[in-house]
Amino acid sequence: MSFFGELRRELVTRGVDARRIRRIVLELEDHLACDPEAKLGAPSQIAARFAAELRIVQTRRATIGGFGALALSGVLVASAWLGVSAAGGWPDLPGVRGGLVALGGLVSVLAGQVSFVAGVLGVWLWLRRPDELWLVQRRMVVALRGAGLVVAATGIDAVGLRPDLPGWWFALSVAAIGGSAAALVVAAHALRLATALTPLRLRRPAAGWQLSSVLGVGLAAVAAMSVGNGLAERSWLEGATRGVFEAVAFAACFLALGRVLGLRRSAG
Numbered sequence: 001m002s003f004f005g006e007l008r009r010e011l012v013t014r015g016v017d018a019r020r021i022r023r024i025v026l027e028l029e030d031h032l033a034c035d036p037e038a039k040l041g042a043p044s045q046i047a048a049r050f051a052a053e054l055r056i057v058q059t060r061r062a063t064i065g066g067f068g069a070l071a072l073s074g075v076l077v078a079s080a081w082l083g084v085s086a087a088g089g090w091p092d093l094p095g096v097r098g099g100l101v102a103l104g105g106l107v108s109v110l111a112g113q114v115s116f117v118a119g120v121l122g123v124w125l126w127l128r129r130p131d132e133l134w135l136v137q138r139r140m141v142v143a144l145r146g147a148g149l150v151v152a153a154t155g156i157d158a159v160g161l162r163p164d165l166p167g168w169w170f171a172l173s174v175a176a177i178g179g180s181a182a183a184l185v186v187a188a189h190a191l192r193l194a195t196a197l198t199p200l201r202l203r204r205p206a207a208g209w210q211l212s213s214v215l216g217v218g219l220a221a222v223a224a225m226s227v228g229n230g231l232a233e234r235s236w237l238e239g240a241t242r243g244v245f246e247a248v249a250f251a252a253c254f255l256a257l258g259r260v261l262g263l264r265r266s267a268g
Contacts, residue, residue, distance in 0.1 A: 003043060004029070010047035015196035016054060024050055051197055058194040059133045062187070063126045066140045069187035070119045073147050073180035074112070077154050080173040084165070091164035104157040108150050114253055115146030118261060125262075134203045135262045137195050142260055144188050151180045206262030214263060218250045 001009070004025055011021045028046075032038055040046060084090055093101055122139035125132055158173035225246040230239025258264030 007043040007046060010043045011050065014047050014051035014199070016047070016051055017193055017196070020050075020054065051199075055133060055194065055197040056130070058190065058197055059136055060126065060130070062191040062194040063122055063136055063140055065190050066144060066187040067119050067123050069183040070115060070143055070147050072183050073151065074116075076176035076180045077108070077112075077150060080154060080158070080169075080176040083169050083172050084161070087165045087169040091161070093160065093164070097160050101157050101160040104153040104160070107153040108157075110249060110253075111146045111149035111153065113249070114257065115143045115150060118146060118257075119143035121261060132262075133194075134198050135206050137191060137198065139261055140187075140191055141195075142257060144184055144191065147180070147184055151177055151184065154180075206259070206265070208258075208265035209263050214254065214258075218247070218254070221250055222247045 007028070008021055008025065011024065016024070028040060032040070092098075118139045122136050122143060125139065126136045130136075154173065155177050158170060158177065162170045222243045226239040226243030228239070229242040230236045233239065254263065
């Protein structure tokens, strides 16, 4: 096998995508054409260096771009929900259609919170410990999937509400869903390129948070939900009810996603 043939194979093995492989090979071919006596090193060493550099660059791009996509999706989806008031308010929807709309709203709230928390944790970890590439990537995967659920649930609600709301609101919702989906697809592609560059030796278990830290964050979230809803609804009973719901949701999400997000100690 030729030098560049072996180099291509080594780059593929390390998760470098085809477009970047072409660029790397072209640059090295040009370098050798200018300096035939240049010592480039073994193909495996060259591939390892390129993969290590690209891993950092691509993870940074995926993290920043992913958080931007999450923010854009949040604004677009919020515009659709806020538009309901301008369109005449929430209609009374009995039966199956009403149940689907209610379920879609519940999924949007829960998945939206998970997406926001995972995205913030991903960016926070990248800023503090950029060497934890695998955990940053995992957190952004959860964030983008949560946002995808929000967009899907919003689409279900848009279809369910269409007969009872003006056409302009449905057009706004479709635009918001389409723009959000496009941004999330682009972000997911960038994240997939980053994870492909991360070898198994870097995919180590997370140390996890101290239980006191988890409890502190949980209590703060429950308190914020209780006080915020109590003031908004002018009913402390309503605020307490929402607080209980937030506590149950926080505990369930911690048990289900704690290890993936690096908040619980991973097994093995």
